[in-house]
Amino acid sequence: xxxxxxxxxxxxxxxxxxxxxxxxxxxxxxxxxxxxxxxxxxxxxxxxxxxxxxxxxxxxxxxxxxxxxxxxxxxxxxxxxxxxxxxxxxxxxxxxxxxxxxxxxxxxxxxxxxxxxxxxxxxxxxxxxxxxxxxxxxxxxxxxxxxxxxxxxxxxxxxxxxxxxxxxxxxxxxxxxxxxxxxxxxxxxxxxxxxxxxxxxxxxxxxxxxxxxxxxxxxxxxxxxxxxxxxxxxxxxxxxxxxxxxxxxxxxxxxxxxxxxxxxxxxxxxxxxxxxxxxxxxxxxxxxxxxxxxxxxxxxxxxxxxxxxxxxxxxxx
Numbered sequence: 001x002x003x004x005x006x007x008x009x010x011x012x013x014x015x016x017x018x019x020x021x022x023x024x025x026x027x028x029x030x031x032x033x034x035x036x037x038x039x040x041x042x043x044x045x046x047x048x049x050x051x052x053x054x055x056x057x058x059x060x061x062x063x064x065x066x067x068x069x070x071x072x073x074x075x076x077x078x079x080x081x082x083x084x085x086x087x088x089x090x091x092x093x094x095x096x097x098x099x100x101x102x103x104x105x106x107x108x109x110x111x112x113x114x115x116x117x118x119x120x121x122x123x124x125x126x127x128x129x130x131x132x133x134x135x136x137x138x139x140x141x142x143x144x145x146x147x148x149x150x151x152x153x154x155x156x157x158x159x160x161x162x163x164x165x166x167x168x169x170x171x172x173x174x175x176x177x178x179x180x181x182x183x184x185x186x187x188x189x190x191x192x193x194x195x196x197x198x199x200x201x202x203x204x205x206x207x208x209x210x211x212x213x214x215x216x217x218x219x220x221x222x223x224x225x226x227x228x229x230x231x232x233x234x235x236x237x238x239x240x241x242x243x244x245x246x247x248x249x250x251x252x253x254x255x256x257x258x259x260x261x262x263x264x265x266x267x268x269x270x271x272x273x274x275x276x277x278x279x280x281x282x283x284x285x286x287x288x289x290x291x292x293x294x295x296x297x298x299x300x301x302x303x304x305x306x307x308x309x310x311x312x313x314x315x316x317x
Contacts, residue, residue, distance in 0.1 A: 003034065005072050006312035007065075007082035009101075009109060011044030011143025011171050012277060013219060014061055016068045017309040018075045021317040031127075031313055034075055036236075038219075039064040040273020043088070043097075044144050048172050053091045058100060065104045079316050082109040083308070085117050085142065117308060118147035118163035124310030125215045126153035128241060129302075135161070137211035137298070140307060141220045141284045143171035143277070148202045148288075150211055164205045168198040170220055170274075170281030178280055181261050188257060191280065195287045203291055214288075214298045217307035219274055220281030225303035226269035227252050234269040240305040246289045249301055253282040 006017045018035040041060040047053060072080060082101060088094045088111055101109040112120070121140040129136060131153050140147040149163035177183075177191035216224075225242040226234050244252075256264065256279050265275045274281075285301070292298040 002317060003076060003078050004313050004316040005075075005077040005080040006309045006316070007068060007080065007105075007109075008308050008312065009043060009061065009082065009084045009088070010218075011047075011085070011145070011169060012042055013038050013040045013143070013273065014043070014064050014068075015039075015309055016071065017313055018071065018077055019310075019313045021313060023317060031310060035071060036309075037068070037071070038271075039067075040271065042143075042171070042273070044171050046175070047091055048144070048175055051091065052093045053088070053097055058097055061097075062100050062104060065101065069105055080105065080107060081312050081316055082107060083112045083117070083120075083312060084109040085112065085145065090144070113165075115163055115165060117145075118149045118165050119160050120311030120315065121147055121217055121308040122149040122151055122160055122163065122311070123158045123314055124307045124312075125217050125304045126151070126158050127310065128304065128306055129153055129213065129215065131155050133213040135210050136213045136215055137206075137208050137292070138215045138217065139221075139285075139288055140217050141281050142169045142218055144169045145172075146199065146202070146284055146288075148199075148206045148208065150206050150208060161210070162206045164202045166198050166202045168195050168284060170277040170284065172280075173284060174277045174280035182257060182259055183279060188283070191283050192287065195284050199284070199287055199291070208292065209295050211292070211296055211298055213302065214292060214300070215302045215304050216285065217304050219271070220278065220285055221301065221303050222305060223270060223274055223278055224249065224252055224282060224285065224301075227256075227267060231269040234271065236305050239303055242303045244301045244303065246293050246299060246301065249289045250286055253279075253286045256282050 015038045020032045151160035
């Protein structure tokens, strides 16, 4: 058994998983959670417009990493891997960010490619699924990018057929298109056009028509699941493996589009850091749902709390 730590630093949030990894006689790795935590640090604040990471965003991320480092020491972590995704890939001053992570954490964060990000997310997401429900499409809607991956799971190992990361996510789409409170019809139309145009590349490269099951990971989908279940407060155990019909995805997105910021903030299960960007994320999810409805037999979205963090932890075994 090894105690490992995975840190995923995205455009909107930074998350930590400490887990014990065991390897069975069949060669399959299994995780046992020791600690999970998420902070919204908005590292990608303004990066789409400026091309640089804002000093205050780097400072917020540093503060979160200092706390995470203390957790790693308390939990006796043996190995740690930190990956940094869309925001840092795009930033001109990314060396400043990596120097900070090396100073605080003791290891330098890795900038992974969009394709690797997609594959790690797939591995983390499918381990809780029944193999016969596949092949699976796993979608990871982040702050600055969205990954689509199609593959299979045999109960022991995952096998990825194809995956692609494209530059549209909840923060990027919100900053680019959704300026009013609530957004105007024209802004929503613009956002849908942008999401559709960008996702078209992924739909062309990834054989989503083969998918029989759709698993959504990351904060937009898990928030939609919490809303679908009308949870008074966010509960990850309740959210994990929630099934939402495609029609319900559209209905919840429509409700969010009509809400003001204050009304969204009043939703009990809404994380404060997602209030400003949940509409952008929901529109990306709805765009995927519409494509699947027209081109596959998929009828529902399965929300998973297990994602790229779990994939990173498996890779440390």
